[in-house]
Amino acid sequence: MAALSRVAGLAAAAVLGLVAGTCGVAASRASLTVLGVRLPYGIVLALVVAALLFAQCRYLLGKGGGVAAALGWVAPVAAALWPRPEGDVVLAGDWYGLGFVLVGLFLVGWQVLRRGDRRAGDARAGGPRAAGTGGSTRRGDRDR
Secondary structure (H helix, E strand, O other): OHHHHHHHHHHHHHHHHHHHHHHHHHHOOOOEEEOOEEEOHHHHHHHHHHHHHHHHHHHHHOHHHHHHHHHHHHHHHHHHHOOOOOOOOOOOOOHHHHHHHHHHHHHHHHHHHOOOOHHHHHHHHOOOOOOOOOOOOOHHHOOO
16 A cells, blocks of 8 residues: 555656646746836746745655656646747747746756755654654753
8 A cells, every 4th residue: 555655646746746837837927017127926936836846745755756746847848848830939938938947957956866865864863753752842841
């Protein structure tokens, strides 16, 4: 049963990556103009969501979870770069599109190539996930 739940978790991470990538492509062009200055909040929001998704999937499912979410994110972004039959593309080749792809690929590479696992590090360092340690931080329960 554990293998089945692991596969289901990895599939869910890939689907969430697919959704985040699709929404990121659509939202990356959103911006506001405040006092004559263009603020590109869409690209920032799309990249923050992608980074948080990759990190949480890696935290919950290990390195495979981060990779599954990253591969799910790459699929719609790569598809948006190919020209459509009409000759246009979904993700433009300007600074917004290029920045979205490059920073997104940096985030993907970071999740794939970084070493270590936070859960394993917590157990070795005596963190909150280590066996036998108390996790209460209420006022009266602190060590003095």
